[in-house]
Amino acid sequence: MAPSLEELMAMSPLLDEHMKLVRLLQVCSSSKAPGPPLPEAILDMFVAAVAADDADALRSLLDKHFPERTKNFPGTYIVSELLPVVSYAARHGKVVILKELFKYESDDSNFRDFAADDALDAGAKDTLLFFLEKGWDMNEIRKNKITFLASALSESKPPDKPDRDMVLWLIRHGADPNARSPDVDDTAMSRAVRYAPPSLICELLDRYGGGVRRGQLLHNALLRRPGDDLLEVMGLLLHRGAPLNTTKYAGDAGSLRHHTTSDLGTPLHVAASMGKAEAVQHLLSQGADTSICSTKGKTALQWAENARRDNVVAILRSPDQYKL
Structure with missing residues (x-):
């Protein structure tokens, strides 16, 4: 019927x-x-x-x-x-x-x-x-400014997201994990590091051509939900060479044109402003530079102070800040 x-x-x-x-x-x-x-x-x-x-x-x-x-x-x-x-x-x-x-x-x-x-x-x-x-063409940019693969890797119906089998099927049929909008540096990998489990992220990086130098991956990884393997994801990105001490969209004229009024910082800035103390400590242990200023001239410490993240402020002011 x-x-x-x-x-x-x-x-x-x-x-x-x-x-x-x-x-x-x-x-x-x-x-x-x-x-x-x-x-x-x-x-x-x-x-x-x-x-x-x-x-x-x-x-x-x-x-x-x-x-x-x-x-x-x-x-x-x-x-x-x-x-x-x-x-x-x-x-x-x-x-x-x-x-x-x-x-x-x-x-x-x-x-x-x-x-x-x-x-x-x-x-x-x-x-x-x-x-x-x-x-x-699965790799064309859709009206919501992302590719079809990025949609497949985006948050859907918890806890059944994303569907690993479908994601890998799409890639085997031509979906490019690194395809991005000409306007903003946002790729399927940007979504993967926000929503996918570490095992799938590793597969995308090591077997299916996912790159760590597009998509602002460390910045996006910091948007993972609390307790969602953030340190593990950060670690595997840093191990593969994801940029650590660059401000968001640095050197990307197209993306910067769309964020002229935004204050853009490094991953350390983002972690500090969000109050993610463990992420801040991890970034510091991997060589994050506290002296780098955001596009509007603010340090990560200033971002933490402005956001009233006292726990992070204490870390960034401590002489032992690099110790986990």
């Missing part, structure tokens, strides 16, 4: 979010209304066709209700009304159906990104493989 719209939205938080936005636009729009909601009875027929892998039935429904579906406003209903159909097909690897839904070269990339994200959430590799065979 095909699921209802409510059941579909319960399966996919992304679908729930998108459909709420579609409905809001339909309610708020006036003379430029994007069209009425697709009647539930018609949507049920679409979902039933997808559940049955019946491409002929789907094609007939598309021809009847979305005769000009390659256009932005195809007749009565907007294409976004088909997001539940796309979601169900993507999450269940219904490639025959996806071929019909993504039949035209003019397909909206937003639709594809939505389907890919839903497939990622459901672990549907057949769907992702379909998009790859259709020419999808």
Whole structure:
């Protein structure tokens, strides 16, 4: 039995979010209304066709209700009304159906990104493989300014994140852990050091080409949740040569242009301002330079004082600061 719209939205938080936005636009729009909601009875027929892998039935429904579906406003209903159909097909690897839904070269990339994200959430590799065979570039920078692999390595539903098997599958199919936005130095490795377990980070670095000189890795590692193997991650990054005494985005003109008003410091500055005493001590033991100033001329000690991190201030003022 095909699921209802409510059941579909319960399966996919992304679908729930998108459909709420579609409905809001339909309610708020006036003379430029994007069209009425697709009647539930018609949507049920679409979902039933997808559940049955019946491409002929789907094609007939598309021809009847979305005769000009390659256009932005195809007749009565907007294409976004088909997001539940796309979601169900993507999450269940219904490639025959996806071929019909993504039949035209003019397909909206937003639709594809939505389907890919839903497939990622459901672990549907057949769907992702379909998009790859259709020419999808996983390494392109998406509208949220990160790559698809970075999304896979980002925080999702604790404690099931990230999915090691999926991450390595993506890399084996062409995802680049070092791909970055032209605007800001943020890579998939930036996300890995924030969210992934040390074992996966080691694999990415040692077996799959992850680099430590892109992505501001030490700065990002300091954003790990408390008790989440921070010292171990810092240690493996430093052991592989991650920059220790450089301010964030140093030498990266593109990134600096986007942070002209920010005060950017070294990893020691960040650890000090966050009050992460053990991280501060670890950085000091590895040679962190306390005399380096941030882009606005502040030392790590001054950052700690400004943030009222008394425990770190005591460490940075101590003559034994380098001792663990």
